[in-house]
Amino acid sequence: MDELTSVFIQEGREQLQTMETGLLELEQNPDDRDNINGIFRAAHTIKGASGVIECGFIESFMHKVENVLDRLRNNEISVSADLTGLLLRCCDHLGLLMDVLENGSKEPEDEAKTNGNALQSELAAYTSNAGSPTPPGQVIEAESEVHASGGGVVDTDSWHISVRFGPDVLRGGMDPLSFLHFLASLGEIVALETIPDAIPSAAEMDPESCYLGFEIRLQTRSSKADIERVFDFCRDDCELHILPPNSKVSEYQKLIKELPEDDMRLGEILVRCGALTQTELEEGLLSQKQADQPVSPQNQDASPLQQPLGEILVDHKVVRKEVVDAAVSKQTQISEKKAVEARLIRVQADKLDQLIDLVGELVIAGASTNLLATRSRQSDLIESTSILTRLVENIRDSALQLRMVQIGETFNRFNRVVRDVSREIGKEIDLVITGAETELDKTVVEKIGDPLMHLVRNSMDHGIEAADIREEKGKPRRGRVELKAYHDSGSIVIEVIDDGGGLPRNKILAKAIDRGLVQPGQSLSDQEIINLIWEPGFSTAEQVTNLSGRGVGMDVVRRNIQSLRGNCEVSSTEGEGTTFTIRLPLTLAIIDGFLVGVGKSAYVIPLDMVIECIELKENTADRDFLNLRGEVLPFVRLREMFEMSGTRPPRENIVVVQYAGQKAGIVVDHLMGEFQTVIKPLSSIFRHLRGIGGSTILGSGEVALILDVHALIQRNADLGAREHNFSRPDTTDFNA
Amino acid sequence: MKTIFLVDDSATILLSISNILAKAGYATEKAANGEEALRKFQSGIKVDLLITDLNMPGMNGIELIKEVRKLPAYRFMPILFLTTESQQSRKLEAKAAGASGWIVKPATADELLNTIKLVLR
Numbered sequence: 001m002d003e004l005t006s007v008f009i010q011e012g013r014e015q016l017q018t019m020e021t022g023l024l025e026l027e028q029n030p031d032d033r034d035n036i037n038g039i040f041r042a043a044h045t046i047k048g049a050s051g052v053i054e055c056g057f058i059e060s061f062m063h064k065v066e067n068v069l070d071r072l073r074n075n076e077i078s079v080s081a082d083l084t085g086l087l088l089r090c091c092d093h094l095g096l097l098m099d100v101l102e103n104g105s106k107e108p109e110d111e112a113k114t115n116g117n118a119l120q121s122e123l124a125a126y127t128s129n130a131g132s133p134t135p136p137g138q139v140i141e142a143e144s145e146v147h148a149s150g151g152g153v154v155d156t157d158s159w160h161i162s163v164r165f166g167p168d169v170l171r172g173g174m175d176p177l178s179f180l181h182f183l184a185s186l187g188e189i190v191a192l193e194t195i196p197d198a199i200p201s202a203a204e205m206d207p208e209s210c211y212l213g214f215e216i217r218l219q220t221r222s223s224k225a226d227i228e229r230v231f232d233f234c235r236d237d238c239e240l241h242i243l244p245p246n247s248k249v250s251e252y253q254k255l256i257k258e259l260p261e262d263d264m265r266l267g268e269i270l271v272r273c274g275a276l277t278q279t280e281l282e283e284g285l286l287s288q289k290q291a292d293q294p295v296s297p298q299n300q301d302a303s304p305l306q307q308p309l310g311e312i313l314v315d316h317k318v319v320r321k322e323v324v325d326a327a328v329s330k331q332t333q334i335s336e337k338k339a340v341e342a343r344l345i346r347v348q349a350d351k352l353d354q355l356i357d358l359v360g361e362l363v364i365a366g367a368s369t370n371l372l373a374t375r376s377r378q379s380d381l382i383e384s385t386s387i388l389t390r391l392v393e394n395i396r397d398s399a400l401q402l403r404m405v406q407i408g409e410t411f412n413r414f415n416r417v418v419r420d421v422s423r424e425i426g427k428e429i430d431l432v433i434t435g436a437e438t439e440l441d442k443t444v445v446e447k448i449g450d451p452l453m454h455l456v457r458n459s460m461d462h463g464i465e466a467a468d469i470r471e472e473k474g475k476p477r478r479g480r481v482e483l484k485a486y487h488d489s490g491s492i493v494i495e496v497i498d499d500g501g502g503l504p505r506n507k508i509l510a511k512a513i514d515r516g517l518v519q520p521g522q523s524l525s526d527q528e529i530i531n532l533i534w535e536p537g538f539s540t541a542e543q544v545t546n547l548s549g550r551g552v553g554m555d556v557v558r559r560n561i562q563s564l565r566g567n568c569e570v571s572s573t574e575g576e577g578t579t580f581t582i583r584l585p586l587t588l589a590i591i592d593g594f595l596v597g598v599g600k601s602a603y604v605i606p607l608d609m610v611i612e613c614i615e616l617k618e619n620t621a622d623r624d625f626l627n628l629r630g631e632v633l634p635f636v637r638l639r640e641m642f643e644m645s646g647t648r649p650p651r652e653n654i655v656v657v658q659y660a661g662q663k664a665g666i667v668v669d670h671l672m673g674e675f676q677t678v679i680k681p682l683s684s685i686f687r688h689l690r691g692i693g694g695s696t697i698l699g700s701g702e703v704a705l706i707l708d709v710h711a712l713i714q715r716n717a718d719l720g721a722r723e724h725n726f727s728r729p730d731t732t733d734f735n736a
Numbered sequence: 737m738k739t740i741f742l743v744d745d746s747a748t749i750l751l752s753i754s755n756i757l758a759k760a761g762y763a764t765e766k767a768a769n770g771e772e773a774l775r776k777f778q779s780g781i782k783v784d785l786l787i788t789d790l791n792m793p794g795m796n797g798i799e800l801i802k803e804v805r806k807l808p809a810y811r812f813m814p815i816l817f818l819t820t821e822s823q824q825s826r827k828l829e830a831k832a833a834g835a836s837g838w839i840v841k842p843a844t845a846d847e848l849l850n851t852i853k854l855v856l857r
Contacts, residue, residue, distance in 0.1 A: 007747045011748050048746060049746045173835070178854055
C-alpha cells in the first residue's frame with residue numbers, strides 16, 4: 001500500500017469516528033448546528049480525500065452521503081431517528097469500504113455492493129424531492145449568446161479582450177502582469193495597449209492600488225471559457241469584455257460605450273491595436289448614434305456606466321448569475337466549532353516502542369554508571385552522573401508521556417454500542433461518560449476495550465431492568481450506565497456503574513452451590529458472595545444471552561485485566577446497582593520504584609504506592625499487625641512469605657503501602673531508596689506466582705523482583721481471615 | 737526555489753498536493769489547521785504562496801486569510817484557497833477576506849500547477 005493510501009485510511013477512520021460520534025450526539029440534540037457542520041465536514045473530508053487517492057467506490061458512496069448531510073445542514077430536511085439510523089448504517093458501510101481498500105482490493109465484494117446500493121437508494125429518498133438544483137460547474141457559455149444585432153462583421157481572426165483591473169487587485173495578492181503572462185501561454189498576444197487613463201495625479205495616487213487597464217488582441221485556439229478562466233480570480237472586481245474573432249461591429253460599439261474611457265479615444269486605441277480599422281470605427285460610431293434613437297426610456301435613464309458592475313457583467317454573460325446572487329445575499333458565516341485542535345504529529349507506534357525500549361536500556365545503563373561512580377568515591381564523577389541521572393529521568397518521563405493517550409476515544413465507542421443494544425433488547429438506557437480526558441498507556445487502551453465491552457453489555461443485559469419494572473420500583477424509566485475514569489495513586493481507575501437491580505446474592509449463592517464452588521451451609525459475607533462471579537465456571541450457558549454471553553465468563557474479563565497488571569473488583573447494592581472497578585497501572589514500561597532488600601535479594605515496590613517507612617519494633621515480632629498511630633496495620637513478612645533462608649537482622653523495617661484505599665505493611669530487612677525501574681515481564685511459567693508482578697535489572701546487573709502489592713495485601717487479608725477465624729473484613733475495614 | 741505553504745485538515749490532501757508540488761520543484765511548508773499556520777506566519781516564515789482549505793475545524797480558511805493579510809509581510813502574497821463547485825458563495829467571502837484565487841477540488845496536477853503558475857510571481 002502506498003503512503004498516500006495508508007494516510008487516507010488512517011485519516012478516513014478518524015473522520016468516520018467523528019461522524020459516528022456526531023450522529024449519536026445528533027440524536028440527543030437534533031438542533032446542534034455546530035455538530036451538524038462537524039458531521040458534514042467529516043463526510044466532506046473523506047469524500048475529498050478519497051477523490052485524491054482515486055478510490056472511486058468510497059468517493060461515489062460518500063458523495064451520496066454528503067448530499068444528504070448538505071441538505072440537513074441547509075435545513076432542507078430535518079433530523080429524524082430514521083435518518084440518523086440510516087446515516088449510522090452508512091458509517092458502518094464506509095468502515096467496510098475502508099477495510100476493502102486496506103486489504104488492497106479493487107472493489108468491494110458483491111454482498112457489500114448490494115448493501116451499498118441499498119443504502120444509496122435509501123439516501124436518495126432524502127434528496128429526491130429537492131428541486132433540480134443547478135448542476136455544479138455549469139458555466140453559461142457566452143459564445144452562443146452573442147447578440148446578433150446589426151452591422152457588418154469585423155474581419156479579424158483574433159480575440160479581443162478589454163480588461164480594466166479593479167483597484168484592489170494588488171491587495172488581493174495578484175499581479176496584473178501575471179494575467180498577461182498566463183494569457184500569453186494560451187496563444188499569441190498580437191497587440192497590447194496599456195490604458196493608463198485611470199491613474200490619478202501623483203499626489204492622489206495610492207501606490208497599493210491598481211489603476212491599469214489593457215486592450216489585448218489574442219490569437220488562440222482556446223475557447224472563450226478558457227480565456228475567461230484566466231481572469232477568473234479577478235472577474236469580480238475587474239471589468240472584462242471578451243469579443244470572439246469575427247465579432248460584429250456592433251459588438252465593438254457596445255464595448256466602446258461600456259468602457260469608462262472617452263469613446264473617441266478608445267476607438268483610436270482599438271484601431272491602434274488592430275481590433276478595428278478606421279473605417280469600421282467611423283461606421284460604427286455613426287450607426288451607434290442611429291441605434292441610440294429607438295432605445296426605450298428606462299434604458300436612457302440609466303446609462304450602462306451607471307449600472308452596477310454586477311448587472312453589466314451578468315447582462316453580458318461574463319459572470320455567472322449565481323456568483324452575483326450569492327454576493328448580494330451576504331451569507332452569514334457559520335461559526336466553525338472552535339474545537340481546540342491539538343497539534344499532532346503522526347508517528348508509527350513501533351518507532352515509539354523502540355524509543356521506549358532504548359530509554360529502558362538507558363535507565364539501566366545509567367543506574368550501573370551511577371553505582372560505579374558512587375563506588376569510585378570521586379565527587380566530580382558522582383556529581384556529573386547525578387546530573388545525568390536527572391536528565392535520564394526527564395527523558396524517561398517524556399518518552400513515556402508519548403505513549404499516553406486519552407481514554408475518551410475508547411469510551412466514545414460505547415455510545416454506539418449502548419444505543420444499538422438498548423434498542424435491540426428494548427430497554428431505555430443512557431450512557432454517561434466522565435473522565436474521558438484521563439490518559440493511559442496506548443497498549444492498555446487497546447486491550448481494555450474487550451473487557452469493558454463485556455462489562456457494559458453485562459450491565460445493560462443483566463443489570464438494568466426493563467422500563468416498566470424500573471417504574472414500579474420508583475426509579476426513572478431510563479436506565480443509566482456510567483463509564484468513569486480517573487487517576488488514583490499511580491493507577492488509573494475505570495468504573496462501569498449501572499443503576500440497575502444489583503447482583504442478586506441468593507441467586508449467585510444458589511448457583512455457586514449448584515456448581516460446587518461453595519459447600520452448602522458455608523457462611524459467606526456479602527462481598528464474598530458477589531466475588532463468586534469471578535470464579536471460573538460460574539458463568540454458564542444458562543446465563544448466556546446473545547449479548548453478554550458470547551461464551552466469555554467474568555473470569556476471562558478478570559484474566560484479561562490481570563494480564564495488564566491490573567485487577568478488577570465489583571461492589572453491588574441490591575436494588576440500587578452495581579459498580580465494576582478496574583484498576584490499571586499507568587504504564588507498562590518504566591516506573592519509579594522503591595528498592596528494598598531481604599537477605600541477599602532485592603525487591604522493588606512501585607513508589608506511587610509507598611506511603612511511609614517505619615521501623616519494626618521488637619515487641620511485634622510474633623504478631624502480623626501493629627498499631628500505626630491508632631490504626632490497625634496488618635503486615636506481611638517478605639522473609640517468611642518467600643521462605644528465605646538466613647536469620648532476621650536485628651532491626652527490620654516496614655514499608656507502608658496503600659492500594660485501592662487499603663493500607664498494609666511489608667516487612668523487609670533494609671531500605672535502599674528510590675530506583676527507576678524498567679519493568680521486564682516474567683515469563684509465563686512464573687505467572688501463577690502470587691505477589692510478584694515482574695522483574696527488573698539493577699545497576700549492578702542483578703535481577704530484582706517487582707512486588708505485586710495488590711496480591712500481597714489480598715493474601716494477607718485472606719490469611720488473616722482464615723487464621724483468626726473471623727469473616728474477611730470489607731475492603732475499607734483496614735482503615736477503621 | 738519558491739516555497740508554497742499548504743494548510744488543510746485532511747492529511748491525505750496535504751500529502752497528495754505536496755507530492756505534486758515537490759515533483760514540480762516547489763518547496764512546501766505544511767499546517768493542519770488555521771491556528772498552526774498563523775503561528776508560522778507570525779513567526780515570519782518565508783513563503784511565496786499560501787494555499788489553504790476553507791473548511792477546517794477551529795480557525796477556518798477565511799479567518800486565516802484575514803489574519804495573514806493583516807501581517808505587513810504578507811499583504812501582497814498570493815493566496816489560493818481550496819474549494820468545491822458547490823461552495824460558490826464562499827468564494828466571494830474568501831475573496832473579500834483577501835484571497836487571490838482558488839483551486840477547485842478535485843484538481844488534476846496540471847490544473848493545480850497552472851493555477852499556481854498564474855498567481856506566482
